[in-house]
Amino acid sequence: MSIPTQSLSHEDIVAVYEVLLGRRPESDSVIEYYRHAGSAAAVVRSIGQSAEFAERRISSPFHHYHSSFDPLAIMRRHAVSGLPPRDGHLTNFLGVVIHGKFLPGILGDRTGQVEDIPIPANWHADIAEWGAALRAVELARESFTMAELGCGWGCWMNNTGVASRRLGLKPHLIGVEGDEGHIAFAREACASNGFAEDEVTLFRGIAAASAGTALFPRQSASGIDWGLEPIFNATEEERDRALRVGSHDELPMIPLDEVIGDRDRLDLLHVDIQGGEADLEDSCIDILSRRVSYMVIGTHSRQIEGRLIDSLLNAGWILEMERPAIIRLTEGTLLTLVDGVQGWRNTAL
Structure with missing residues (x-):
């Protein structure tokens, strides 16, 4: 076997092993062998074809979901080949472009790239969430x-x-968000992806069962913290102090029926409201059952998952996708590391 003259560094090989296999190379001789593989790409291809890498890939927690449909087949049906890159943006497998400034800590070095199909996951979603969301698209008419x-x-x-849109459906997209900068990001992202102004409705406020006001945290720069939680039922003293020091904004609570408006129904309701999803569902079950065809819910604890399952099954909904929250036990306390995903189909619609 001829050995290519180009060589990689010791650190290069160690880095590839740690990224692909989660460990250091087993010996100096293995490092020396791969140093002369010709290129980093050749090393990646070789290790990527190994049984150890295949086993590690399959063992990802994002493969452990339960569903009544094939989410991998759905993802592959919607994947677009030959997508051109766009400067300053990451392009995902659907052709959606995402500006690097939205998530500078994550996308900073990925702009100008086209992302592969995210199996089992990418930087913001996994098979369960992609599959359930695209399932709702395929059920629409x-x-x-x-x-x-x-x-x-x-x-x-x-x-x-x-x-x-790629399936020939006429879209209308509605968003509710408390952070002012994130609302601006959403407006820009919709425009960048070719949606007209009359195809997009954005509310700055807090999704809720009924009207009112709530306190929402301010952050120094949008795109840093995506897990900000509103404060409901603040006392007058808490409200005055928060507004005086500028730590929070007072925002309207926007009921679900106002979000839906005079539209016949929603083909998809995506809920990710930092722990308030079960409370919202309990308070809105009537309107959900009358006017929402499909829900994809990000669950922030195992307790919330149980509440949702009890309530929605009793209301006649079908659970089509479930991947539980990934947790860590710390001295008997359940700490959620990664949100869970539930996909629900409304049999009444």
């Missing part, structure tokens, strides 16, 4: 209307909107 509660930069607005 003629038009596709969705609402994203806690929309951030509008990720699910744009992902499902682009997928629905």
